[in-house]
Amino acid sequence: MFGHTFSKRSFTRLAMALSAAALFAPAHAQQGPIKIGLTTAVQLQVGRDTQEAAKIAIDEINAKGGVLGRKLSFVVADETENPEVGINAIKKLTADEKVDVIVGGYTSGVTLAQLPHISSAKTIYLGVGAASPAITAKVKQDYENYKYIFRTGPINAVHQAKGLVEWISGHLIGELGLKKIAIIGENAKWVQDLVPVLRKGAVDVGADVRMVEFFDTTTSDFSPLLSKIKSSDAQFLVVVLSHASSDVFAKQWYDARFPIPYGGIDVKSQDGDFFDRVGGKSISQVAVNFAVRAPLTTKTVPFFDEFKKRTGRVPVYTAFGTYDSVHAYAQAIERAKSFDTNAIIKELEKTSMVGVAGYLEYDETHDVKAGGKFMNLLFAQWQAKGERVVLWPKSLRSGNMIMPPWLTK
Amino acid sequence: MLEILIFGAVTSAIYAMLAVGFTLIFGVARILNLAHGSFYALGAYGAYVLTTIFKVPLIVAAPLVVVGVALFGMVVERVLIRPMRKSQLAVLMISLAISLVVEQALFLTFGSEYRNVPSFIDQKYVIGGVDVAGQRLLTLLVSVVSISGLYLFIQKTRLGSAILAISQDPEAAQYMGIPSDRIFGVVMAMSAGLAALAGIMAGPFLSVQPSMHLLPIVKAFAIVVVGGLGSIPGSIVAALMLGYAETLVAYGISTSWTEIVSVAATLLMLVLSPAGFFGKRAAF
Secondary structure, eight states: TTTTTHHHHHHHHHHHHHHHHHSSGGGGGGOOEEEEEEEEEETTTHHHHHHHHHHHHHHHHHHHBBBTTBBEEEEEEEOOOOHHHHHHHIIIIIIOOSSEEEEOOOOOOHHHHHHHHHHTOOOHHHHHHHHOHHHHHHHHHTHHHHHHHHEEESSHHHHHHHHHHHIIIIIITTTOOOEEEEEESSSHHHHHHHHHHHHHHHHHTTTEEEEEEETTTTTTOHHHHHHHHHTTTTEEEEEEEEEEEEEHHHHHHHHTOOSOEEEEEEEGGTTTTHHHHTTTTTTEEEEEEOOOSOSSTTTHHHHHHHHHHHHHOOHHHHHHHHHHHHHHHHHHHHHHSSHHHHHHHHHTEEEEEOOSSSSSEEEESSSBBTTBBBBBEEEEEEEEGEEEEESSSSSOOOOOOOOGGGGGO | HHHHHHHHHHHHHHHHHHHHHHHHHHHHHHHTTTTHHHHHHHHHHHHHHHIIOOOHHHHHHHHHHHHHHHHHHHHIIIIIIGGGGTTTHHHHHHHHHHHHHHHHHHHHHHHHOOOOOOOEEEOOOEEEEEEEEEEHHHHHHHHHHHHHEEEEEEEHHHHHHHHHHHHHHHHHHHHHTTTTHHHHHHHHHHHHHHHHHHHHHHHHTOOOOOGGGHHHHHHHHHHHHHHOOOOOOHHHHHHHHHHHHHHHHHTHHHHHHHHHOOOHHHHHHHHOOOTTTTTTSSSO
């Protein structure tokens, strides 16, 4: 009917031209939202806050039109604190949900177990909760397979140890004159990485480390341990806790009117309702927080306020990492002008942006940078009526330190 | 030394409350109740719910919870266990199923975070230089009183005699006109109530989370194997032994080793003397 216009040859040429066009067409010709997969311990505060923070970041980005025209969405998988379950969570996110990026994490042991599966799924992973430096160690050792792994927060265990040493040196020894310390930590991977650095650092700044002990994470009766600490003649008890029963520890410490004040890293104590949960028995405990509602950066106060508006509570540390991760990922895509994983990775490596707790940059092993303008350790103390007062660093101090009520008599 | 004496006593007291109920229901009704730990958990959670959510004062909440869990035990026995009594294996399985269902229900309702059960006593006492929390001492007292009360009840009352009769010879007891089935319900209620009481007393200073039923059942099992299934004096002696053994290990070696003690004790006893110290017949 069309005569010679559509000869076989011109038809072939047309087909080839169309295929070539399709090949070079921008990747986002495939519509549909960008899927973020959240893997976290859903039952705990760290998990709930991870989801909330992701929602806040996603809403902000979608309100501005999304990323290169595509909106963001998320799905959640429960990794609990068990490596087996964690691996299944990754499989669910990558194989079933086919997410574009994974954000989350809490237990270092779980994250380490998940790494090979994330790597084989060739999906970018931004860690927000696990602190072991072993997680990003593989990035340098085996870049081709592990370049997908990034850690946005918290600062890794070694940096945390250094932050603790600074506090011991400047505050405990420098201002309070408490040189004799006891160190106890739960028997978990991140603590095993942290304590040796802490001990050496403390000794270097003049502390008299009376004892160092690890205890099983499931311990529920601390009387033998407390007894040992008492006989060690320490003046301050430095704790390193995350998965252990912080609630039970606080209650038993208080019930026995233990004559030694305590503080340190206690993740459960970061929960806004920790004080109430233990019936006020954590009074005078000093706990590390990675951010408080103070202008650490231009984003800190607005984020805290938005979080409080939506949930009625104060965010825990995984929220900061999640919020920053989602924004960093979105910005990396914008700079790469592409959804190709390798291009995004190249841009993520160049991230330099304002985060909630400090400036966000990744070092050569894709680990978050710490200190100075970057993220730092803050020390806040539980005081009367559940008020949290920042004691350290001095520049952010919002009140005076108190001793346990029974020691001031 | 004094610390080990005092803390060992408190630990043994809690174990005794758990073991006595466990051995009672076995001695009388031949029920190896793997849901026994759940009564302990429900006691603690019940106290948490009534005091924290419904703002009921603890002194009122405690007896309510004990009675509530006792009734729950009675219902469980009547509805779930009694129909299966022909097969000990079926009873074992169904009690295990109950414990899992309770754990999941608690997990879904309350989440996996630790819950706070208030204490009766908040002060600290100093005994011979050792700081002891008031609640721990009260637990010791409550344990002694409740177990003595139970023992007196069984020795001195008619219902108690009936219970003894059934445990010695169920058939003969039935010929004498003793309603075995109803007594099983009562015994289950007593056993559950005692476990719940342990949960309410120990909840304030031990962990309250959905899987808290597991360790108690392992400990109770170890104790009754060592003491002899069905023997109340046996459970008390074995509870003391286990409580002190664990405390000695915790103070002497390390807290991480305490859990091995109960398992090792069970293993050893089953190999050396399966009837336990006081048991009249082998457990299996």
